[in-house]
Amino acid sequence: MSHHHDDEFRLHTPDFQELNKRLDRRHFLTKTSLGLGALAVGSLFGAKHLFGASPGIKEESSTNFEEEILKALPHIAPKAKRVVYLFMSGGPSQFETFDYKPKLYEMAGQNLPDSVRKGQRLTGMSANQSALPVVPSIYKFNQHGKSQTWISELLPYTAQVVDDLCLVKSIHSEAINHDPAITFFQTGNQLPGRPSIGSWVSYGLGSDNKNLPTFIVLVSKNAPKDQPLYARLWGNGFLPSRHQGVQFRSGKDPVLFLNNPEGYDGSDRKEMLDYLTKLNQLQNEAYGDPEVDARIAQYEMAYRMQTSVPEVMDLSGESDEVFQLYGPDSRDSGTYAANCILARKLLEKDVKFVQLYHQGWDQHGGLPKGIANQCKQVDQATAALIIDLKRRGMLDDTLVIWGGEFGRTVYSQGKLTADNYGRDHHPRCFTMWMAGAGVKPGISYGETDDFSYNIIKDPVHVHDFHATLMHLLGVDHERLTYKFQGRRFRLTDVHGKLVKGILA
Template sequence: MAHQHDEEFRLHGGEFDELNRKYDRRRFLTKTSLGLGALALGGLWAGSSMLANSTKKSGTQSIEEDILAALPHFAPKAKRVVYLFMSGGPSQFETFDYKPKLYKMLGQDLPDSVRGSQRLTGMSASQSRFPIAPSLYKFNAHGQSNTMISELLPHTAKVVDELCIIKSMYTEHINHDPAITFFQTGHQLPGRPSIGSWVSYGLGSDNQNLPSFIVLVTKNGGGQPLYARLWGNGFLPTKHQGVQFRNGKDPVLYLNNPENYDGADRREMLNYLNKLNGLQADYYGDPEVDAKLAQYEMAFRMQTSIPEVMDMSDEPDEVFELYGKDSREAGTFAANCLMARKLLEKDVKFVQLYHQDWDHHAALPNGIQTQCQKVDQGCAALITDLKRRGLLEDTLVIWGGEFGRTVYSQGKLSPENYGRDHHPRAFSMWMAGAGVKAGISYGETDDFSYNIVKDPVHVHDFQATLMHLLGIDHERFTFKTQGRRYRLTDLSGKVVKDILA
């Protein structure tokens, strides 16, 4: 069959020659009348990703290849990551940051000395009063660590001794899009690579039949929109962008063969496409051509691997009971947690789950109760399942949103109903698993969870720590584009050593 294909390619060689001749006009213009313009563009592109990989040093490797060859910089604690992102900004008051003194201050104005000159959103800046709103829900001590956890998270409470709860997170960004973009890419403006793309680029894949970076989004999420650029590759090669798995007939768009089109036809098409793209790669020297070829080949292999990993029929009833009844319904958060475990078992390097609708400006007690019910059992089950399978010791699990919520009510306050505005200067998230101290709380906020009083952790610190657990020095791991070197943590960030096991 391969000989037959080669013979057909030889017979159709004239077609490829004709395609090559069509480049003549472009070649002529580039080398004559536009020659100076091409030289000028070459100067502008000197630092671009296109040329960065092809510009050689005096030796045989490029600088980028030397950077990758040095990875990991030291022995990693984590081999894989699963990041449970709660989009919208969960309230720390109803989850992990217990503030009992607030119950005696219901309805009182937040002191000006506490609020200070901190920036407010346009939604609450015009308020004449800032009435304090204690959580409607109770907290109780759980585990050997006696950690206070909200009654809204009974399943999470059962695994609290596996968690490292960071109560002193902060960011500069008060609106959703820049805040979530900052968390996911290290910069508030779109265009930078996401965390998963950096990890894929630096560490590669341990499973050649699946992408190294996979994204799962809870269906019918509501709330603030999510954009594919949040798991995009930015200026890194395109093969490192996150691949979204969807619920339904086609988990990955355009992966399945068209009707009446079998695998042999697909293989034949790819063989010809590879040869055609080879001509383009030889002519232009653009590494993105090779990246596209790699994606085509990955897609071909995924046609076999995806149905296998998406098949839940081999999971026993006990597993569905662990993750909860929603885990039987594809696309729910619980089902995505179970899917994440299957992907991690297949050595997918970075799995990102997004769950929306945590943006509770009004009717927060009901809204956050609903969201906690959707995610609580799945999160706890994922930790339990990973641990009993021996995967938690080298898998890093992360839970959190883009910022927290205000202690004061946005708009009208009543004991049974209140809302909270965005608050970036103090909020909570947790980590568990590989290399992280278990059963601890790190950092402290004031009595109003409005300011941090001990051990602040900036978003870049969190990112630096994540990379450290993967064996990467965040300051040494860079990529050159547009004339300068970029990294995930931009120009700051330090490893939070006190939370490392």
């Protein structure tokens, strides 16, 4: 559009006229710097916009600071181009999956020794139990692969790819309840409000596909909703809003509010967005709010996604062999298995961070049956994703992560019978695994005691896990920061060390 048309647009658009009136009032108050109006503007826009910076003080521009931070990336040569994080919400039991403890069979039913517990905190759900009876898993473990790794019979498909996995048995957290524990894993802090991992990755590394978001979230529709998930778990926190995760859903509208309103077509939407962009640009010139730029970018991305999303969500082009590989649920859109295929497609499109959530691992009672169902829902598709990425030549530069927010207790919560028991939350030690880009395949890292209650070798804290994840993406976790409310924040806060023992 020519400058003449731009001027005409500004002169005859009521929204621009109203905005200009407001700017005139603000301009007057700023220039006069007098009266209650000036004080009000000062509270809204900051004193330095009214009175200027204090003499002799050199102020740091947050925008310039961020530019310098981002200019240095990547800090090291990245091993991973992309990440898929399979989050098992609720806390899977390590005893029924990956941490084989044969000595427990000798102690079945006996009270957990005080020398093991060491007075450690219990949740309110088992703190008042008169006894804490030790319970071994009723499921058998066998050794698999060249690595001869012990895997539960509940995970036969995962057992087939165990030589591609790096099991970390010494993960530990500080949070003992679900909400703070999940928030801690997803954002590096137990309190809500911090940016999620994917948002930090988006902020630091940007996108390799301009037609899809950098950070995409998928939630299984076929999982028990025992513990809620919140959008803030994939939120941008104090980072610009364009870095938040975008949830893709099954059904008619994969991304909410993406389709054209009724009665509009693509050309109508484009014309509307062009005018909206002009309004936003004028507002940005007036206020200098970086969030306006973020909003413009989001509108433009949404327009491009109208074409890219239907294409990537369409699984009809997948072969029968692929559906057989991922299992019978994979033909049902929105299931964990179907989401694993979709995740692979998104990774092929160079989406940088894909997060799958599968709820239902919180078995305080009825654990044997409950965890068997959970493993059946995720086992085949998880292994299929590893196989599929590997045969497409993508596992070498894709990092795959599997795990929950904490583990489970060696003692039974509630009544213990021969074939039924439950386990309470246990943050002191539990198992996760990683595979692919930059991690050693076919190893187990870290050790727990005979009760999987305490770590006896190579502990890995949540902050250490985050530091290592970022390192594999080419990011020094101490150098990727964002200035907010006068302080420089990072994913690992003031903690975190690289877990060198798992790096290839």
